[in-house]
Amino acid sequence: MLETNIWPVEEMVHEDEFTDRVELLRELDQWVKAIGRMGSWSTALMAPRRIGKTVLLDRLVNTVFFKPEYQVAPFYFKMTREKRTLKEFLLEYATTFFRQYLAYCEQDADLFNKDIELEDLLAYKTTHKAGVMALEYIQRFLKRYNRHGAEDALLHWDIFIRVPERLGSHSGTRVAVIIDEFQDMKFYIYNMSQELMDSKDRLNGFGAINLPATYDRQAQSRKAPMLVCGSAVTLIFRTVMGGPLGGRFDFMYIKPLSIPDGAMLLHNALQYYAPDKVITPELALYASAQVGGHPYYLYCLATSKYKGKDFGDEKAIDQVIRYEIENGKIFGFWQTHFDDNRKYINADDDLELGKKIIYYFTQYNNQPVDIKAIAQKLKVPKQAVERKIEKLYLADLVYRTAARYYTFNDICLMRFIKFVYEQDLEGLEQIDLSQQNLINTLKGKFLEMVVEVSMMKFNHERLPGSWFGQTGEVEVPLFQLVKTMTVKGAKTPSYQIDVFGKEERSHKVWLCECKYTKTTMDISLVRKLESAAQVLKQMHQEEGTAVPSIHLWLVSTGGFTKEVLTYIDSRADIYASDYEGINHLFKAFGGNYSIPQFAVND
Incomplete structure (x- = not known):
């Protein structure tokens, strides 16, 4: 528990709802600490949607902010999907950096996310060496920013993104550049005037500048390395592995909670969202195992609108899970994801075959997908299955590592796919997605x-x-x-x-x-x-x-x-x-x- 009532970042969950992640938080904490001795590489956090990346980053920033002995200021930027000109975005980005850097220098948690304009920061009183230098950088930035128009925004941006490294080098207080939804910097920033951007009714990403590519120098910094993540695993992977950023990032994978910690989370969540419901330790473990320890699904169970919701026995828990997968928030979450990625999921010459391939791939939960076995089962060429799995990779339904495809460790996704596709595929053998073997192993x-x-x-x-x-x-x-x-x-x-x-x-x-x-x-x-x-x-x-x-x-x-x-x-x-x-x-x-x-x- 932090020794202050004011946190730099207002977290999205109750303090005691935050469960597990101790090992990963410790590893990230050490990553920040090592920046002080120039011992950290830029790193990308990889995980499927709703696994708790943002909650983890919030807690990380709140932890390392109160460690002035590290002499590493956390710069935490959350990218939003709002269309902006580069000049406008530059001011937002620079204001966030300088405000948070000064907040760390003076250990002023209230300033970290305070609504304040960059010009007003010049009046901020600081005696910290790095803070004084930051104010000098602000003066130079504003002078250049106010003198030039939108036509010079890219040049000004290229100059500014090296400021964290330069300031850290000259002042001794390094920077951890932490960016959430990093991949979205490709699609929402336009290097043009506001008038020209407003005149385009539907830009739809066309003409947007690829800002991640501009970090090619910054990503190699040891005095201000980057920690980036995003909710589109394939896209964030391609962003940091390809083009100008290729070879500059390490990777960390965020897994679901352990089954015991998932049970803890369910206990905590029920206290807040369903205080009239009780669950025994044994059944909490059962519920956690049934959803693979996935934090979002456990919240879905605790907040489920299922009539007669109960956690009194395994059958009652199974009913709540089934409702959420077929009618509730889990269904809505994945249905929206499938709709958003329809161009990949349903892009087949033979739609029926595509459905069969997706259906059969569900039996490989958190395992390498056996493309040859699926091809033999469906009596189709192996190449047809490979093409489909590649599209599922682009749709963030599988991930790829060591040149092999794996399904995400997500039994609820597998059950959702079975529910959606099985009813349309007559004559196919039923795939058993029971977790009973896992329960027996768990015991x-x-x-x-x-x-x-x-x-x-x-x-x-x-x-x-x-x-x-x-x-x-x-x-x-x-x-x-x-x-x-x-x-x-x-x-x-x-x-x-x-x-x-x-x-x-x-x-x-x-x-x-x-x-x-x-x-x-x-x-x-x-x-x-x-x-x-x-x-x-x-x-x-x-x-x-x-x-x-x-x-x-x-x-x-x-x-x-x-x-x-x-x-x-x-x-x-x-x-x-x-x-x-x-x-x-x-x-x-x-x-x-x-x-x-x-x-x-x-």
Whole structure:
């Protein structure tokens, strides 16, 4: 929680509605911090629509703004779809930059988004070195801006977009150039006079200047690198990968929430939007799994207008989800998207074949699309399927990476497509989009997911030692990497490590064994984890790499046998968390419900 009542950016959700994203926020925070030492590249955030990009950027700016020790001012520009002349846009862009830069220098959160004209900023009182220099830049900008007309706007723009780098270089206070909906800068700014633009009844993007291309120099800056994102994944990808910007951007992909964090979000959302509705932890997890942890869909469930809306059992939740996909906000969202992209989706010589290809591609949720398998199923040339998938890529229904097509991790999109197309395609076998296998996996893996998500959120906090079977306090580390992994030496058995964590700035790793039942963990599982640790050491020795220090963590919702507790009593390198301990830990890092104990695991 920020230590002020005034935030630079007014966020679109309640403060405690913001869920998860800790790892990604930390990574972006470090990206901003590294600008101070010229250690960050320009980066593009990639994610499908309604995944929460803008909410994430809002929180990032609100976080780094209050860190003057970084000496990196966040410049946050939200591009809107409003037709403007370049001269008009230049003034808006420059005013936003100077206002936010001064706000950061003086830690004046109210100024960050204050409605103030650029001339009036000259009267702003600042003693900060960078702030004083910014006022000098404003004077020079206004002198040039007021002297020239629209015919010189592009030249003036090219000069100005280098100002963040120059100001950061001379003053020592760098800049993080953060632009939301970056791709829209291609279509709504016109390098012409206001009169000429007004005389064109329907420009429809024709004649608009490609402003993203003008950032070719700025995108390589280390003193004012860029962080850009947009709601059109394919378009933003092509914008930063092609033409003058090619090779200048790194990428980060924003995924849906984890299933446990999605359950937290649903709990939070119901408190605000349906306070008369209650949901158990088990059913919140079920609902989150059914929509793939997608934040927008979880909001749709919480705010659904379905008559008789209830979350009392799985059937009731399924009814709300079905209503939203076939009649509610999820339907409206995707129906609008399909209408907007009809030129790609329905652009086929054989419309019936096009529908069949779209229908069959739904079975590849978050997996590489098997073009050959679809072609064989439909008895059509592989090239016909490839052409259609390329159009779906242009319509932002699939994404492409490593030269392969993948469907977005979006089960509700898949169900929407099935609902829209299946009724028109007689004689085709039904595709099963049930999430039951995921639910069964979730029940078996939930504790591992809780441990993994919690470890991702650790950041040197001091926590009660009782949560780890220790006395006093335990300081948890910041992890550079957290995942499930398998270890195997040249002549050893393979061991599955439930959760593996590598500490940041330390040659130390954690190996976690998770037991999610109501029976106690016995010594055999401890021996198994110790064997995995030995194999890990042997792997490093065989590879000729330094052997890390290893810490073991036993997590068991059923507790531990006396033999285990006696064995680990004097071992500082082994932590042991029972149900109460891991539950406290889960709640300390965002959990707003108790960890469920599913009946199937009794």
